[in-house]
Amino acid sequence: MKRSLLLIIISVFVLASCEKVSVTADYHVIPLPQEITYTGNNPFELDGKTVITYPRESEVLERTAMFLSDYIKDFTGLQLSVLPDAAGKVIKLASEWRHDNHEAYQLTVTQDAIVINGAGDAGTFYGLQTLRKSMPVHSENKTVVFPAVEIMDYPRFGYRGMHLDVGRHLFPVDFIKKYIDLLALHNVNYFHWHLTDDQGWRIEIKKYPELTEIASIRKETLIGNLLTDIPHKFDGKPYGGYYTQDEIKEIVKYTQARFVTIIPEIDMPGHMLAALTAYPELGCTGGPYEVATKWGVFEDVLCAGNEKTYEFLENVFAEIVALFPSKYIHVGGDECPKTRWKACPKCQAMIHKSGLKADSKHTAEAKLQSYMVSRVEKTLKEKGREIIGWDEILEGGLISPDAIILSWRGIEGGIAAATNKHKAIMSPHYNLYFDYNQGKDIRKEPPSIGEYIPVRKVYDYEPVPDELTEEEAKYIIGPQANLWTEYIKTPAHAEYMLLPRLAALSEIQWVFPENKNYQSFLSRMDNMFEIYKKKECNFAKHIYHISADHPDMN
Secondary structure, three states: OHHHHHHHHHHHHHHHHHOOOEEEOOOOOOOOOOEEEEOOOOOEEEOOOOEEEEOOOOHHHHHHHHHHHHHHHHHHOOOOEEEEOOOOOEEEEEOOOOOOOOOOEEEEEOOOEEEEEEOOHHHHHHHHHHHHHHOOOOOOOOEEEEOOEEEEEOOOOOOOEEEEEOOOOOOOHHHHHHHHHHHHHOOOOEEEEEOEEOOEEOEOOOOOOHHHHOOOEEOOOEEOOOOOOOOOEEOOOOEEOOEOHHHHHHHHHHHHHOOOEEEEEEEEOOOOHHHHHHOHHHEOOOOOOOOOOOOOOOOOOEOOOOHHHHHHHHHHHHHHHHHOOOOEEEEEOOOOOOHHHHHOHHHHHHHHHOOOOOOOOOOHHHHHHHHHHHHHHHHHHHOOOEEEEEHHHHOOOOOOOOOEEEEOOOOHHHHHHHHOOOOEEEOOHHHHEOOOEOOOOHHHOOOOOOOEOOHHHHHOOOOOOOOOOHHHHOOEEEEEEEOOOOOOOOHHHHHHHHOOHHHHHHHHHHOOHHHOOHHHHHHHHHHHHHHHHHOOOOOOOOOOOOOOOOOOOO
């Protein structure tokens, strides 16, 4: 009798242990899709027999299908087959949906299939990201149940940017790829790569080898904060490095596969001290110059009256265009003191020769910078490219209407651009500079330039200024956040400054204002935090588990 009872108990235990454990997908992801309609039909249950399928003739969708297979394996442990034109129980990828926006997609879930149908291949990719983010991260040995649904989604803005400065501190290729993966996870489609600055030139230009032999290396680096730690101290250690053209090509290919476009920036005519150190003949005084060892703005800039300067820029941008397929090339244009130009005979001769007379709005030197940027723009236009510049390039009044303005000193640059029919990208430093602290208590924060931008402040930013008319508002093509790295030396530190503010940026880039809700955003962050942990990201925890026991430190 005791033996029979024992067998019954064991049988019950075995049956209970074999019972299927399931988890349910939640489509309320970040960024929030435009329309989610539950149909009430039987759900789709993901299992090892599910096949991911794509049109046989599409190499792009085959690659996207492989991404999805990897994501599902990462979350569930299931290794799904990827086959062209398969039938049966499938996750089907297509790009046949008719929609004006090529990044739009339709995601349909029935009992028998999940169909992601994009208006273009990029749309299919974003539908895949929504499906991926809807799955609970820790789904190993569990059945993932996808409720029957129809999702129709598309971005608010066509330009959704994120920036990274590598001129001050260099980051390895593997981290640049991880950065790109994080952008793709958040539906960001432009990576603004700040490749040169006073403190280092970070890209190989074959025609000018001394840019990497000399301009990429500074003799030492400032210790502490430029503004508060005085007198200045330095570490006494040489710092350098750059990306080879082969590495650049590898990274470009990597980003293209994830529907992210790299916008390279060669900052000119200011922030060129590193280049002047290698080629002093391009400066107004002839040098000698030294790669900057501290941060800030320096008076030595490219000589705008020297034809060799324009030859140098033309040759550099020729190699940049050959490496980067983006239709946009960033030419900098910010923080260029005119002190040297005022005293330089060549610059003053160029002002006279080109008829750049001062007027009530612009100094002659401001017009000289505008003239210089315009010449570079003409060179790039001949190569089929358009320029983006920081909002200072509006000063001088000679920039063509095709130039795109990146408004960083506030919203005024964007307003001025839009009212003058320039496209504008909004990136005001007091809302979207991610090198500012995430927390109020600076003692608990890693080194930074200072200031305070919590997640809430990012989330609440509205990129289209109220001052614009409906017609002018059309010139605002999207927002971008910037991550400057004067005080950011490591990938872990960069990740901390980026996350989770990148999630808030993602919402303002994708979601229309009437659908934004900060409390909803916080609740939807739970699974995103789990993804960050899964990817071993070092994220700031000021809003971590806000829906549970942790206070909102913002």
